[in-house]
Amino acid sequence: MKLKHISSLIGAVALAAGMLAGTAHAEDKVGFVYVGPVGDHGWTYRHDVGRKAIEEAFDGKVKTSAVENVKEGPDSERVIRKLASEGHKLIFTTSFGFMNPTLKVAKQFPDVKFEHATGYKRADNVSTYSARFYEGRYVVGKIAGKMTKTNVIGYVGSVAIPEVVRGINAMTLAARSVNPNVTVKVAWINSWYDPGKEGDAAKILIDQGADIILQHTDSPAPLQVAESRGVWAVGQASDMSKFAPKAQLTAIIDNWDKYYVERTKAVLDGTWKSQDIWGGLDTGMVELSPYNEAIPEDVVALAEEARKGIIDGSIHPFTGPFKKQDGSVGAAEGETLGDDVLLGMDWYVEGVEGQLPK
């Protein structure tokens, strides 16, 4: 009986395969692979907003599909491959852990273009893209340095990779440039999305005297904690003010809309080339949400000065002089760290407390 089942199943499969081969693709398809749920209100949510921007820009000409909550491992390779084999011409894989699976699948589908977010391995049909979130954190640091009363800023860290360390350092440098007494406490949770742990980390930081909470994790949990404890917080990836209308000073927004539309257009035009993009405030990939009305005007002016300076290139967050945590020179007077140093950053600047997990 089981055998019969299988043979009828195979029959159905053969029929189905025939049907599929017969249908022509009228519209071009773009695929997305998400690591979290679209409802995280942070990282994945913003990528999905970018996906919708594509649908809007190429109304009726491009169809997008997305798979959410894909585990970084064997499942992701299957999902990416599935998207590639079902005629998606361009596939965005939006988490670091999809790097090796993306490259493996890309090798098997040379005609499909791949865009991997936040990785460092590329191929002829694999581009990488990321945003200079640290620029946003520098602007936020100016506000945080001025707004803190306890002179302690708490930072919920995800995983101690250069991207996250860079954000902590940029924020610290900016905060100490306006208030040299600031120290920064970091709580690592070794996860990107874990509302329970994120909230706990925020509570611990507040208990240790922090009156401003920053985060490099994806959920609004730390902001909700800040709201209930009456301290300040900064939104991550998207405007989280609806979760913390009083506490959110501003939010650092990831805006992929323009990039996604551009890359889709490039594929349609046949001009797509493999590249490595690291866009900042100037490209609009990083944005700040409206400042909280409780921030005094002079502080807003400081933040705006930093933001505009970064956009016109007159300010770089990592321009010396500043020291590393161990007292050695981070950058000398007038020196600006290059992207190669930023990409491998594995040390704290002066003012950050605790040891970087190694």
Add this chain to the structure above:
Amino acid sequence: MWLKIEKRPEYSKGMVYATPLIALLLTVLSSIILFEVLGVNPMEALYQFFVAPLDSTYGFSELFVKATPLILCAIGLSVGFRANVWNIGAEGQLLMGAIFGSSLFIYYPETESVFLLPVMILMGAVGGAAWAAIPAVLKTRFNANEILTSLMLVYVAGLILSFLIHGSWRDPAGFNFPESQTFSDSADMPILIAGTRMHLGTLLALLAVLGTWIMMARTLIGFQVKVIGEAPRAGGYAGFSQKKIIWFSLLFSGALAGIAGISEVSGPIDQVVPVISPGYGFTAIIVAFLGRLHPAGIFFAGLLMALTYLGGETAQINLGLPLAVTGVFQGMVLFFLLASDVLIHYRFRWNFSTKAVS
């Protein structure tokens, strides 16, 4: 008037084997309503869920890739469940197997011996068994409930993995990202069918199915497991040691879960990462019961459960259905199965007397 549930004097043996199919049928019928409500053509949705994932050799091979760890874990658990030994911690034993097995490659990455992989698999089995030995000791010496101890050890195993991969096991050339270097060819599971990801682990799962079948049907230890499970006192009179069976079933299930772990890590994942399993060890409990604790049943139940995962992915890609539908699906199968199990042993009776029972 009220409804009374009473035990049936005799239950139907045939129904025990029919209920999984009835449960599946009921799931399909109720999901038709679900899809109607979601505004999706139910036939199209069922096609995407159960047929579309298998539209190619590759699709079939992926079914086995996904089912392999489920079947390995479930087969091991079923032996214990038959003996009334409730090992809930296969997930932790899977992680320990992955850790033990891959430690060999991590510490000796240069090894190119043909014996590397067999020894890694053996170490995986040892790791899983060692982790299951802890509940065995606690149960036989202190009469500690193995449900609690094995479950809690899952989280300990997860933390040990986290400690290693955020620490000394990181790829030195990996920019501090929490993942090991990718495994060398001699540490990789050989692929069974070229062009797919079906690996040696699938063969091991099939061997486990056959071996366990023979063991339970033909050997003394299999007989002892069944007797101790169904009538411990009778087993005692026959001179069977309950302690021995507790030890045996925990070590056996631990070893198989450990093999599942190492075959994931040196199979489709190809490196040690912070998340090795999306909960295979827990889903395996459902698989074991869906398969009626019989090796053949578990084999098909494992494939069915794997199919719902793959179907969930295709449904997301082609119909835009949310991932939660997959969870609803799996939940319904289990719900209907458990509900019909109740009805096998019990029946409802209306009592028309007007006197209320206090």
